[in-house]
Amino acid sequence: MSIASNSIPGVSSNSRQTRRVASKTTATWAVRFLVGTLRGTRAAPSSTYSLRNYRRNYSTLPAKQSFAEDTIYALSTAQGRAGIAIIRISGPACLDIYRSLCPSKAPLKPRYATLRTLIDSHAQDGPNVLDSDAIVLYFPAPKTVTGEDVLELHVHGGPATIKAVLAAIPKCAEGVRYAEPGEFTRRAFLNDRLDLAQVESLADTLSADTEQQRRAAVRGTSGALGRTYESWRAQLLLARGEIEALIDFSEDQHFDEPPAELLRNVTALVDGMLRGIRHHEAASARGELLRGGIRIALVGPPNVGKSSLMNLVVGREASIVSVEAGTTRDIVEVSLDIRGYLCSFADTAGFRGGSSSSSGSGAAEPIGIVEEEGIRRAKQKALESDLVVVLAAVEPTVEGGFGIAYDEETLEIAAQAPESLLVVNKRDAVDETTFFALLEKFRAVVRARAPALEKTEVMAISCKEAQAGSSVDSGGVHALTDELAGSFAGMTSMPADMQDLLGVTERQRQLLEQCRNWLEEYRRVTQPSDQAEEEPDIVLAAEYLRYAADCLAKITGRGESGDVEEVLGVIFEK
Numbered sequence: 001m002s003i004a005s006n007s008i009p010g011v012s013s014n015s016r017q018t019r020r021v022a023s024k025t026t027a028t029w030a031v032r033f034l035v036g037t038l039r040g041t042r043a044a045p046s047s048t049y050s051l052r053n054y055r056r057n058y059s060t061l062p063a064k065q066s067f068a069e070d071t072i073y074a075l076s077t078a079q080g081r082a083g084i085a086i087i088r089i090s091g092p093a094c095l096d097i098y099r100s101l102c103p104s105k106a107p108l109k110p111r112y113a114t115l116r117t118l119i120d121s122h123a124q125d126g127p128n129v130l131d132s133d134a135i136v137l138y139f140p141a142p143k144t145v146t147g148e149d150v151l152e153l154h155v156h157g158g159p160a161t162i163k164a165v166l167a168a169i170p171k172c173a174e175g176v177r178y179a180e181p182g183e184f185t186r187r188a189f190l191n192d193r194l195d196l197a198q199v200e201s202l203a204d205t206l207s208a209d210t211e212q213q214r215r216a217a218v219r220g221t222s223g224a225l226g227r228t229y230e231s232w233r234a235q236l237l238l239a240r241g242e243i244e245a246l247i248d249f250s251e252d253q254h255f256d257e258p259p260a261e262l263l264r265n266v267t268a269l270v271d272g273m274l275r276g277i278r279h280h281e282a283a284s285a286r287g288e289l290l291r292g293g294i295r296i297a298l299v300g301p302p303n304v305g306k307s308s309l310m311n312l313v314v315g316r317e318a319s320i321v322s323v324e325a326g327t328t329r330d331i332v333e334v335s336l337d338i339r340g341y342l343c344s345f346a347d348t349a350g351f352r353g354g355s356s357s358s359s360g361s362g363a364a365e366p367i368g369i370v371e372e373e374g375i376r377r378a379k380q381k382a383l384e385s386d387l388v389v390v391l392a393a394v395e396p397t398v399e400g401g402f403g404i405a406y407d408e409e410t411l412e413i414a415a416q417a418p419e420s421l422l423v424v425n426k427r428d429a430v431d432e433t434t435f436f437a438l439l440e441k442f443r444a445v446v447r448a449r450a451p452a453l454e455k456t457e458v459m460a461i462s463c464k465e466a467q468a469g470s471s472v473d474s475g476g477v478h479a480l481t482d483e484l485a486g487s488f489a490g491m492t493s494m495p496a497d498m499q500d501l502l503g504v505t506e507r508q509r510q511l512l513e514q515c516r517n518w519l520e521e522y523r524r525v526t527q528p529s530d531q532a533e534e535e536p537d538i539v540l541a542a543e544y545l546r547y548a549a550d551c552l553a554k555i556t557g558r559g560e561s562g563d564v565e566e567v568l569g570v571i572f573e574k
């Protein structure tokens with residue numbers, strides 16, 4: 001993101017006069033501030049100025065919004081036949097609904113499960129028993145999931161019972177309607193029961209298919225991330241308030257230079273925050289691997305068994321296997337769960353440009369246009385992947401012996417990839433002694449051609465043995481899957497005390513990046529280069545702090561960020 005310097009609309013070093021919000025209170029506070037600073041005993045800014053402005057600008061809670069008076073209800077458990085179904089109701093008419101469904105019964109004790117017979121009192125042909133053994137729970141506002149009165153009906157889970165209870169509810173009171181998708185969560189957000197980061201994590205939790213996706217999503221639901229960003233935001237706004245008060249004061253008093261200690265304190269705060277943001281950004285990349293899936297590209301020369309391996313790993317015939325070299329012309333991509341990690345596994349066209357054999361013979365058939373395009377796509381795919389599996393294989397050589405067929409370019413790509421594995425297939429084609437001798441030669445080739453892969457273990461497999469089940473170790477394919485899972489764990493691991501950071505979503509990461517950019521701008525204008533002989537520009541510095549704080553506000557949906565509705569729309573679409 002590029003941020004032009006001095007580009008804030010209406011704000012520049014020369015516009016201090018127009019930016020003044022001079023007030024006696026401000027000046028009084030600034031005097032106290034300066035005196036405190038000079039004595040080195042400055043207390044927390046508890047002056048009238050600070051508190052009033054803190055409440056106005058920095059409060060973590062937005063003004064309460066007014067909602068529609070509607071009471072909403074929905075089936076909270078899945079559609080279909082089950083032992084129990086839960087219908088959740090939220091809004092002001094909860095108790096009216098209870099009184100209508102259980103007309104002669106005593107009031108409910110809040111948060112206690114109570115056995116009740118549910119009756120449709122408004123049925124055309126007289127009161128109709130809906131369920132004689134329902135459990136009813138009442139949660140009074142505001143400490144409920146939505147922040148409103150909530151009523152839960154646990155009824156028998158037959159489709160007819162569910163249908164009858166759902167049909168009876170809107171007849172019980174005015175303004176009762178079926179909930180829109182995500183409306184309970186939306187109300188929870190608007191009533192401050194969840195922040196935006198928690199809402200996003202909830203969406204991720206509900207859409208998690210694999211164990212690791214679930215683990216990443218659950219990290220964000222605690223609210224710990226939201227609290228961190230709110231605290232950073234409050235600190236930035238407070239720092240900005242201090243700088244602005246000082247601007248007003250120094251203008252009144254005709255000071256030319258900002259006091260060094262104030263800038264030092266704020267800069268220390270900014271530096272600490274920059275370090276924290278970088279940690280969060282790095283963790284987000286790891287969390288994104290868990291949520292979005294790890295992209296694996298399988299590359300190698302034609303006919304080494306890429307499609308065979310892919311089919312073994314995914315457990316079905318996803319890719320065509322043939323003796324004909326160059327069968328796979330395009331990328332065949334399959335999503336699968338490998339030991340709890342969501343992965344997308346891509347079989348690619350065989351590379352041919354740099355194909356050779358560790359015994360010295362090379363492939364030299366001409367490449368057609370379609371194959372060339374397939375190879376181009378394969379390269380692209382490998383470059384975009386998180387993990388590259390380079391496949392080589394034992395092949396007969398033209399001289400009548402055996403060598404390991406590999407492609408040099410795939411080794412180079414793997415050397416640049418974030419993570420890579422080297423695998424030699426068709427170990428069944430030669431006896432063990434010959435195989436280990438070939439493997440040694442191949443290791444020497446790897447050391448020479450791709451020194452970065454020197455420490456990467458070379459795994460030996462036989463897709464043929466794995467398919468036939470003729471080998472106790474499944475042709476080494478299970479060990480390869482273990483190795484893949486080990487790599488995934490390494491790519492996504494976080495220290496125990498930083499596990500919550502895995503909950504940082506891509507949207508949040510982008511906002512953190514913007515926040516970091518503004519903080520770096522702050523550093524730039526407060527530490528101008530010596531050659532330029534510039535003064536620190538504290539007017540710009542204060543504005544940059546505000547912009548940084550705005551980015552944090554957008555993460556939690558608090559403050560005055562205007563795009564909360566837009567973000568909620570995107571989240572609830574899911």
Ligand SMILES: Nc1nc2c(ncn2[C@@H]2O[C@H](COP(=O)(O)OP(=O)(O)OP(=O)(O)O)[C@@H](O)[C@H]2O)c(=O)[nH]1
Pocket residue numbers: 301302303304305306307308309320321322323324325326327328329348349350425426427428429461462463464465
């Ligand atoms: N002996 C032996 N043959 C194998 C093994 N794995 C695969 N093959 C055979 O090698 C040939 C090529 O296999 P594929 O899986 O199509 O190879 P590929 O790398 O996808 O080939 P392209 O699509 O041409 O890039 C087929 O005849 C397979 O049966 C193995 O472990 N041992």
